[in-house]
Amino acid sequence: xxxxxxxxxxxxxxxxxxxILRCVPISNHLxxxxxxxxxxxxxxxxxxxxxxxxxxxxxxxxxQFSVERPDGSNFTLKIRSTKLEDSAMYFCASRMTGxxxxxxxxxxxxxxVL
Amino acid sequence: xxxxxxxxxxxxxxxxxFLTINCTYTATGYPSLFWYVQYPGEGLQLLLKAxxxxxxxxxxxxxxxxxxxxxxxxxxxxxxQVSDSAVYFCALSPSGTYKYIFGTGTRLKVxx
Numbered sequence: 172x173x174x175x176x177x178x179x180x181x182x183x184x185x186x187x188x189x190x191i192l193r194c195v196p197i198s199n200h201l202x203x204x205x206x207x208x209x210x211x212x213x214x215x216x217x218x219x220x221x222x223x224x225x226x227x228x229x230x231x232x233x234x235q236f237s238v239e240r241p242d243g244s245n246f247t248l249k250i251r252s253t254k255l256e257d258s259a260m261y262f263c264a265s266r267m268t269g270x271x272x273x274x275x276x277x278x279x280x281x282x283x284v285l
Numbered sequence: 286x287x288x289x290x291x292x293x294x295x296x297x298x299x300x301x302x303f304l305t306i307n308c309t310y311t312a313t314g315y316p317s318l319f320w321y322v323q324y325p326g327e328g329l330q331l332l333l334k335a336x337x338x339x340x341x342x343x344x345x346x347x348x349x350x351x352x353x354x355x356x357x358x359x360x361x362x363x364x365x366q367v368s369d370s371a372v373y374f375c376a377l378s379p380s381g382t383y384k385y386i387f388g389t390g391t392r393l394k395v396x397x
Contacts, residue, residue: 175328202383213289214329214374214387227384262328266383273319274385276328 173197177263177277184253184284192248192280194263202226203246204264204274205238214262220246253284287312291375291388298365298395306360306391308349308375316377318342318351318358323372323390332360332373365395 176195184190196203205217218228220238237249246265250257260281264274292307310316317336321329333342338353347362360373375388 177328204385206387208390211389213389216384216386219383221383227382264329273331273334274321274329276321276330278326278328 173275175263175265175275175277177261177280179280180278181281182283184282186255186284187252190250190253190282192250192261192263192282194246194248194277195244196246196263196265197275198244199267200265200275201268202266203238203240204266205248206262206264207231207259208262209256209259217248250282253282255284258282258284287316287377287379287386289375289377289386289388291373291391294372294390294392296391296393298393300367300395300397301364302395304360304362304365304369304393306373306375306393308358308360308388310356310358310375310377312356312377312379314380315353316379318349319376319378319385320347320349320358320360321374321376321387323374325371329374365393367395367397369393370395 178193203220208214216229218232219226235251239247260279262279263277266272288311319334320332322332323329333344335342335351341350349360372390372392374390378385
């Protein structure tokens, strides 16, 4: 089965630094997502992306966050100035068009902000 | 608003025991409901889904029935195996949207 690939698997950064989390969605998928999970808490929706623009975002996704699909294959999440509370597992997901299609998830990037 | 509540884990069972993981939801309209599973070191994978009231989703011996009257979508399996050890996530997608809302996940550990 095709896979969503995320890199790196672990990222350690200092508070205030910028980080970029990378994802390669499945090639014929059209919708892309970022979720995060703080240890022991819910898997939280951050943002969805379709047709080269954000289709929906949550309250968490403030001005410190941005997403980009720079080259038609990669899908990146940038955090401009990381905070301690940004420490979490970040999941990328993609899917085909149509409602009620299943999400394909990557295995996640564990971000630790020190 | 829309939300999903799952029973807290971890759930520890012996092989061949009966499994129930409870999930209730709050949503407007008629959401679609899902169970995803995450094995160690992997991403979440769709286990089963149901798109309307009284639908039963099933896969790999797991079942869940969409109960609108109790706003529930409990996951069941008659006889668990060690290989079922994983984290299970209940999720919903509000009607007419591309958004998915997940619960906290329930860790299942099956002992031989």
